[in-house]
Amino acid sequence: MTLRERIQEDMKSAMRAREAERLVTIRMLLAAIKQREIDERRTLDDPEMWGIVDKLIKQRKDSASQFMAGGRPDLAEKEESEVAFLAVYLPEALSPAEINTLIDEAVSIVAANGSKDMGKVLAALRPHLQGRADMAVVADKVKARLSH
DSSP states (O other): OOHHHHHHHHHHHHHHHTOHHHHHHHHHHHHHHHHHHHHHTSOOOHHHHHHHHHHHHHHHHHHHHHHHHTTOHHHHHHHHHHHHHHHTTSOOOOOHHHHHHHHHHHHHHHTOOSGGGHHHHHHHHHHHHTTTSOHHHHHHHHHHHHTO
16 A cells, blocks of 8 residues: 555544544645656655655644744644654654664765765755654764864
């Protein structure tokens, strides 16, 4: 079952169970996927959809922290529940050892010599890590690896 099929089945089950908050979140996800497909005039594959899910989760986490700082825990809680609904669509996260192995492989494939090649390494890693690791953390690891 593709990710799109799974999301659509979850939307149907949320409708049947009358889970309004979950349904709104799933519809928002499908709208984001559809918008990107329209913009790019092609059908997205699962890793690209994971990227959209990952982006939406980051937006929700950022919003939740801003709501907490602004004294609105009720809105922060809503954002956190959306994060929980979206997180089920991401693949299993990679361990730090697996990430380090992929970084080493990418560095050797790209033949990176220093921090000037960081963009090339990250571009090579992105398809393998999309939705499976926090790319900010990966970027920090790549930077540390290339600065030696």
